[in-house]
Amino acid sequence: MVVVVVINPVKNMNGEYMKVKYLIFTALFIVVFMTLSSNAAVLPEDRADAMYHSYQGGGMSIDGPSILLRKKIGKSVSVSTNYYIDMVSSASIDVLATASPYKEERKEHSLSVDYLHDKTVLSLGYSQSKESDFDAKSLHFDVSQDFFGDLTTLSFGFSKGNDEISQNGNETFKETATRANYRLGLSQVATKNLVLGMNLEAITDEGYLNNPYRSYRYQDANSATGFSYATEIYPNTRTSNAASLRARYFLPNKAAIYANARVFSDTWGIDANTYKLGYSQSFMNNWLMDFHLRHYSQTSADFYRDLFDRQDQFNFMARDKEMSTFNDLSIGLTTRYLFKISSAPWIKSSSINLSIDHIQFDYENFRNVLAEQQMGTEPFYSFSANVIRFYVSLWY
Amino acid sequence: MNNTKAKCMVLASILLACSGCSTSIKPWVKPYERNNLADPVMNWQLDPIASAYIHHVFQAREGARGAEGTSGGGCGCN
Numbered sequence: 001m002v003v004v005v006v007i008n009p010v011k012n013m014n015g016e017y018m019k020v021k022y023l024i025f026t027a028l029f030i031v032v033f034m035t036l037s038s039n040a041a042v043l044p045e046d047r048a049d050a051m052y053h054s055y056q057g058g059g060m061s062i063d064g065p066s067i068l069l070r071k072k073i074g075k076s077v078s079v080s081t082n083y084y085i086d087m088v089s090s091a092s093i094d095v096l097a098t099a100s101p102y103k104e105e106r107k108e109h110s111l112s113v114d115y116l117h118d119k120t121v122l123s124l125g126y127s128q129s130k131e132s133d134f135d136a137k138s139l140h141f142d143v144s145q146d147f148f149g150d151l152t153t154l155s156f157g158f159s160k161g162n163d164e165i166s167q168n169g170n171e172t173f174k175e176t177a178t179r180a181n182y183r184l185g186l187s188q189v190a191t192k193n194l195v196l197g198m199n200l201e202a203i204t205d206e207g208y209l210n211n212p213y214r215s216y217r218y219q220d221a222n223s224a225t226g227f228s229y230a231t232e233i234y235p236n237t238r239t240s241n242a243a244s245l246r247a248r249y250f251l252p253n254k255a256a257i258y259a260n261a262r263v264f265s266d267t268w269g270i271d272a273n274t275y276k277l278g279y280s281q282s283f284m285n286n287w288l289m290d291f292h293l294r295h296y297s298q299t300s301a302d303f304y305r306d307l308f309d310r311q312d313q314f315n316f317m318a319r320d321k322e323m324s325t326f327n328d329l330s331i332g333l334t335t336r337y338l339f340k341i342s343s344a345p346w347i348k349s350s351s352i353n354l355s356i357d358h359i360q361f362d363y364e365n366f367r368n369v370l371a372e373q374q375m376g377t378e379p380f381y382s383f384s385a386n387v388i389r390f391y392v393s394l395w396y
Numbered sequence: 397m398n399n400t401k402a403k404c405m406v407l408a409s410i411l412l413a414c415s416g417c418s419t420s421i422k423p424w425v426k427p428y429e430r431n432n433l434a435d436p437v438m439n440w441q442l443d444p445i446a447s448a449y450i451h452h453v454f455q456a457r458e459g460a461r462g463a464e465g466t467s468g469g470g471c472g473c474n
Contacts, residue, residue, distance in 0.1 A: 185465055
């Protein structure tokens, strides 16, 4: 109830950001207090996962592997590591409008350590993402505390990220950006069949925040098409706040229905809502199926336009479709089959899993310049994408 | 003391009151009543490797970010 009061929208985003920071410090106080008077939670299970992932849509083809390993060390420490690769082949509308299709690879490594003390889990993580023109490093710290007979879990966290941005073909271009995330979460067992959850997150960015390859479009009488392109200019700061609520209810016959809702707002003028509804069903002892629908909508950034009147019209100008007004709808299905891969005593269980999501993106003020119609009358852009996750898991 | 600090103190007080410092409210779901809650269909994040990937897919294509219940930052989404 109190949380609802705190997340009421206000116009001053920096004030909102400070509120989330105060909430996190409050959570820290509560956790420290309760650590002194509580007992026993659990660390995540030891497991290994190997996944093949694929995203196909909008002229983009991205696929690759991801490997996750988690292992306890003694009774109080659990270590996990993830190795992830994106192999990108891009001929998206952004690329085709102003440049040539390209291929690249992104590799990400992460390592985290969880430490359990009574009902408190402290987590420290580090991740690094590397591309030919983008390096991102980030450090994460999270605390999770069970209390009230283990019906309530309070968690909070902080991340600090540093990005180094360069531009292929331009050796002199080198920029940096920093990012800080402040998270707060609360999970509550409401009844023997119902779990509720709430999450708040404030994120601040500072530095070079645009994509050096992206351009804005402006009217140009000297061009045969009537328009030309110039490099985008973004503000060099951004603060955003997001709040989400979720609920999951157990139904008879080993099924569950769940719902998530998220509101988002930032200092660039983007307001967004996300809604998700899903149904999970276990059957025949070792099968699990999950079906879900997700809808997302956002308003455009204040400095976004599909077509500017002239070059350098404003201080900040963008034509990224991610900054435009649009919505997307996804429908997804996951199937899991549990089996015993070996009779070896150290193997507890294993599973094979397939997830397929279909996403439809519809843009409301981003036009398809490839349609070659009269400037400013091109149809609004839309595309669909298919996302596949195929993975095997082993618990030991 | 500003309004935000006051709200945080109220929040802290209520949460502490609910945490077992108060004897007036007891946990109403007993450990032996949690079979349904422990079923895999009630797990928010059944497989972290799959959840992290789908979050990344949306984060790279949508303006909104955060409050997903996972650690984040520096996704390399340009």
